[in-house]
Amino acid sequence: MSGSADPLASLSVAAAAFPKRYRLLKTDEYSSVFGFRKAVKSQHFLLHYRPRESGETSGPRLGLVVAKRFLRRSVDRNLIKRLAREHFRLMRADLRCSDFVLRLAVRPKALDRQTLALEIKRLLSKMTSPRR
Numbered sequence: 001m002s003g004s005a006d007p008l009a010s011l012s013v014a015a016a017a018f019p020k021r022y023r024l025l026k027t028d029e030y031s032s033v034f035g036f037r038k039a040v041k042s043q044h045f046l047l048h049y050r051p052r053e054s055g056e057t058s059g060p061r062l063g064l065v066v067a068k069r070f071l072r073r074s075v076d077r078n079l080i081k082r083l084a085r086e087h088f089r090l091m092r093a094d095l096r097c098s099d100f101v102l103r104l105a106v107r108p109k110a111l112d113r114q115t116l117a118l119e120i121k122r123l124l125s126k127m128t129s130p131r132r
Contacts, residue, residue: 018085022092024063024099033063033101040126044108044116047123048101060095060127062088065103076111080104083117087124094128 024030036050052061064084066077084102088095102123108116 018089022059022061022088024061024101029061029099030063030065030101033099040123041105042119042123044104044106044119045123046103046105047127048103049127050099052097052099058097060088060092060097061099063099063101065101067104070104070107071111079111079113080116083113084120087117087120091121091124091128095124096127098127100124100127 024033033048033050036048038050039046039048041047052058062085064081066080068077071077071080088100088102102120
């Protein structure tokens, strides 16, 4: 049993991954997105974006900023990050080749998972159209 791995299971895990090439990792990468000064706003979030140049690696990348001053509990901050990463992963193929930083801009009154997930999905879906 130890030698027989299911190839379909490993394929689905690879498709569900969020590798480093799809993340903003360095301070300079975040600064360049914030410095571009373009953002889309929703009730609780700001989605900052910067189009990527052709010489850079392909595909969209995501950075997350969830401040402790808005959500004191780390469990709540991690929930927001997990929702954002999941929707980014699902929509990654449709997104334009840009760097994105999703930032929590306002303290949510109630931490409703479905409402926040829908809000994140709507913000990211605005970045799939070619007009922006």
